[in-house]
Amino acid sequence: MNNEDRQQGGVSATATAWVVSCEHATHHIPPPWQHLFDDEALLHSHRGWDPGAAGVARHFGRHLGAPVFLGQVSRLLADNNRSAGHPKVHAPAVRALPKREREAIIKAWHAPHQDGVCEAVGAALARADRVLHISCHSFTPELNGHIRTADIGLLYDPRHGDESDIAHHWKQAIVAESPWRVRRNYPYTGHEDGMTRILRRRFGTRLSGFELELNQALLERGEFPAALREVLLKSLRLAAEGA
Secondary structure (H helix, E strand, O other): OHHOOOOOOOOOOOEEEEEEEOOOOOOOOOOOHHHHOOOOHHHOOOOOOOOOHHHHHHHHHHHHHEEEEEEOOOOOOOOOOOOOOOOOOOHHHHHHHHHHHHHHHHHHHHHHHHHHHHHHHHHHOOOEEEEEEEEEEEEEOOOOEEOOOOOOEEEHHHHHHHHHHHHHHHHHHHHHHOOEEEOOOOOOOOOOOOOHHHHHHHHHEEEEEEEEEEHHHHHHHOOOHHHHHHHHHHHHHHHHHOO
């Protein structure tokens, strides 16, 4: 996490604390492995990163007084939203490398991100009754010929703590304030392998985790509109208060 993205807010012992992350913040490939990814179109596509998601994460962090963790490399090199042992944590070109080199990539670029998020959640739980973790993502409007039928996706595990209640209130608050289409556990399900699942398993029900998925069709010059960011922030606060 860059120093510019560290924002610690004072939280009372009875408050909700926040942690924000963006696992696919960049399409950067460090020099030692750039030769594996000479296809610029691939790197800049949804397979290489989540455009616009880092800006939303920074907006949340700034206004929630939360630490913000941004992935530092493309998901093709090491997917920060996968467990280290997941078979697809690396793209095929990286999976073909020797085991020692793959382990070095995990140690240098994958572990620092996930460890940082876990440490921040642990520190927040030491001073607050509960922690809400928001993982910011974006998705391509069309995948494999199928048009995605939502503007905003709220991903969560309905079996875990108060995540269902918060997601319900969050969706209601967004719909009340905007024309955007909102779906829960779409275009993916919220209980699959990823940063939120890793945190749930480690910290239990005092931690509630959500993946926020935004349709890239809404991007304007590479960023999501300010009006959308404001609605998401306002509705999230209302949802946390109502659950």
